[in-house]
Amino acid sequence: MELRHLRYFVAVAEVGSLTVAAKRRLHTAQPSLSRQMSDLEYEVGAQLMVRTARGIELTAAGRVFLDHARLVLAQVEAAREAARRAAEPSKPSFAVGFLTGQEMDWLPEAMRILRDELPNMEVTVSSQYSPQLADALMRGRLDVAFMRPEAQTPDLVYRLVTKEPLVAVLPDDHRLAARDVIDPRDIVGETFVSVSNTAPALRVVINDYLERSKLNITPDHEVDNLAMAMSLIASTRGVAFLPAYARNFMPRSVVSRPLKGDAPTIDLVVGYHKANASPTLKLFLSRVDELITRGRRS
Amino acid sequence: MELRHLRYFVAVAEVGSLTVAAKRRLHTAQPSLSRQMSDLEYEVGAQLMVRTARGIELTAAGRVFLDHARLVLAQVEAAREAARRAAEPSKPSFAVGFLTGQEMDWLPEAMRILRDELPNMEVTVSSQYSPQLADALMRGRLDVAFMRPEAQTPDLVYRLVTKEPLVAVLPDDHRLAARDVIDPRDIVGETFVSVSNTAPALRVVINDYLERSKLNITPDHEVDNLAMAMSLIASTRGVAFLPAYARNFMPRSVVSRPLKGDAPTIDLVVGYHKANASPTLKLFLSRVDELITRGRRS
DNA sequence: GCGGCCCATGCCTCTGAGGCATGGGGTCCA
DNA sequence: TGGACCCCATGCCTCAGAGGCATGGGCCGC
Incomplete structure (x- = not known):
């Protein structure tokens, strides 16, 4: 077994087709990929996929193997990055990531904490989406990140920074904008803007809240980022539930209102890889409480 | 980069020589291995080893990379085992490991707990040395093991089973055998038998105890297993500090005596991989307290 | 100073990854 | 129901690169 096998397998599993994966992702030929996958299954000693006329479907063993394969490939990347870092000790680096939009609130505090270290590193x-931040932490590309707590990241440790309430975001001349507080049941019948899987943690919070409110609302739109959300809210006169920090991005024609009653919250956390032995990370973590105290805004 | 590179690198790092690693470990030719290592360094983007007339020495980057490489290779093995397991759900298996010598005490209790599961799995x-048990747990080859808590195993979880006192083990006609209790200071001047790195946790406990007793004793022999220890004790008329369960292995001519005062102890733990989702493991762990209560011997 | 050991490089062989051709099987649509 | 299309497996061939042999440079120890 070689890493090539794992790379090929992950691509095939994600695409669901040998032909398409060969052509679009791996720049190889379908017959060659077919043989590589057969070689892999022979070496693993288990069938990893079922071949059908419509493509491939993973077996139970294949699904298990896929998780492991991704982990291995991530580890290889972490190995490379770690070796590179170790080879260049001249001026150590400390990489901080922010969930896009959170820089305004937290970057000044983070830099203040690191002030004494700055001359020497x-x-x-x-800034990225939270899943990408998680991936970068896993790969050793980031030392610390302000992010959502991502599922299935056993090697990452999360420290709670703040629980951020969700607010309703809507056009300033919307009928509901006259309210001081938005009852979620008022959203029924309105154009509803949700978020895509680029923000899985937020999506879960929104869906849970809708369910908790006994509202069966299917989103009319799903957006990838805040800029797109604002644009859609303004142009389609829709309503969205977004974390409060989204107010940093609102154009003039869009306003926010608190949600009535027990508003849902989403965690903002500081995440890091538990195997990261950086002394700067250790210092940073030792002063996280200070950062949290100074950085909170109601 | 391919797994081949990592396998080659780990072998070279462990042996300290391209020539010897090529011939003895990898069954390839030295020039070929030399090029593979150069390719690896090119791809990582860091020098991993310094070539000298006496062989190779790892750089700081190389040492970092070695840890990661070992982890990756272990991960690959775990992936293979996990996929194989998932492919054969017909009769699930549950693999239990024991620190060699502990079977007598704990196997009956373990099987009693698993009794109801036996018809279906x-x-x-x-039985193995503790480090090998740790490795097998990491690789998914074992579900649970009675072992020492091994260092640098962040993915393993340990539950304390018992704290085992060390006792002095010596020939039955040794002058100290007349004592009911052995003062460690009495060991000065005697042939002292310790353990090798096949039992790192025990070795640490022994060395700490000697240090705590302010005794600067260098072992005359270091053994790999209990059988060898007993043999050496008998044949060289030496003395060893061993965990109490070693009494299960004593020949007629060897006796044990408690140690005076605050005898050192070594932990026996049940270890498992924290990502192991086996329901049988869950059942087993839920009844570990019962096993411990019944299984303890003073 | 010389012999021996270790590693790097030149050059060649041969293995296996990859490409093309092709056919079997399944699905969908007219 | 039959044909077109899609997907995957296999046969066969090419060629890239892993591996082997020869050789030389550099270092170390005697």
């Missing part, structure tokens, strides 16, 4: 800052 | 039993 290179702090890099980036 | 295949329980396999094996």
Whole structure:
């Protein structure tokens, strides 16, 4: 078995077709990929996929193997990054990631904490979606990230920063904008804007809230990012439930209102890889409470 | 990068020589291995080893990479085992490992707990040194093991079974055998038998105890297993500190005596992989307290 | 200073990954 | 019901790269 097998398998599993995976993802030929997958199954000693006229479907063993294969490939990337880091000790780096939109609230505090370290190291800052932040932490590309607690990340440790309430976001001339507080039942019949799987944790919170409110609302739109959300809210006169920090992105024609009653919250956490032995990370974590205290906004 | 590179690198790192690793471990030629290592370094983007006239020495990056490489290879093995397991759900298996020598005390209790499961599954039993048990748990080859808590095993969870006192083990006609209790200071000047790195946890406990007793004793012999220990004790008229269960292995000419005062203890734990979702493991763990209560011997 | 050991490089062989052709099987639609 | 289309497996061939042999440079120990 070689990493090539794992790479091929992950691609095939994700695409669901040898032909398409060969052509679109792996730039190889379908017969070659077919043989590689057969070789892999022979070496694992289990059938990983069922071939059908419509493509492939993973077996139970295949699904188990897929999780492991992804982990292995992530570990290989982490190995490479870790070796590179170790090879360049001249000016250590500390990489901080932010859930897009959270930089405004938390970057100043994070930099204040790291102030004393700054002359001796290179702090890099980036912003991404939460799943990508999780992936970067897993791969060793980030030391710490302000993110959502992502599922199925056993090697990541999360420290709660704040529980952020969701608010209703809607056009400023919407009939509901006259309310000081929005009852979720008022949303029935309105154009509803939700989020895609680029924000799985938020999606779960929104869906749970709708269920808790006994509302069977199917989203009219699902968006990938806040800018798109604002645009859709304004242009389709829709309503969305978004974390409060989304107010940082509202154009003039869009307003926010609190939700009535027990508003749902979503966690913002500081995440890091538990195997990360960086002394700067240790310092950072030791002052996280201070950052949280100073950084909170009601 | 391929797994081949990682396998080659780990072998080279462990042996310290391209020539010897190629010939003895990898069954390839030295020039070929040299090129593979160069390819690996090119792909990682860091120098992993320094070539000298005496062989190779790892760089800091190489040491970091070695840890990761070992992990990756272990992960691959775990992937294979997990897929095989998932492919054969017909009669589930439950694999129990024992620190060699502990079977006598704990196997009956373990089988009693699993009694109701036995008709529906295949329980396999094996015994090994504790580090090998840890490795097997990591690789998914074992579900649970009676072992020492091994260092640097973040993915393993340990539940304390018992704290086992160490006792002095010595020939029955040794001058100290007349004592009911052995003062560690009496060991000074005697042939002292310790253990090798096949039992790292025990070795640490022994060394800490010697240090705590302010005794600067260098072992005359280091043994790999209990049988060898007994043999050496008898044949060299030496003395060893061993866990109490070693009494299960004493020949007629060897006796044990308690240690005076605050005798050192070593933990016996039940270990398992935290990602192991086996329902039988869950059942087993829910009855571990019962096993411990029944299984303890003073 | 010389012999021996270790590693890197040149050059060649051969293995296996990959490509093309093709056919079997299944599905969908007219 | 039959034909078209899609997907995968297999036969056969090419060629890229892993591996082997020869050889030389550099270092170390005697």
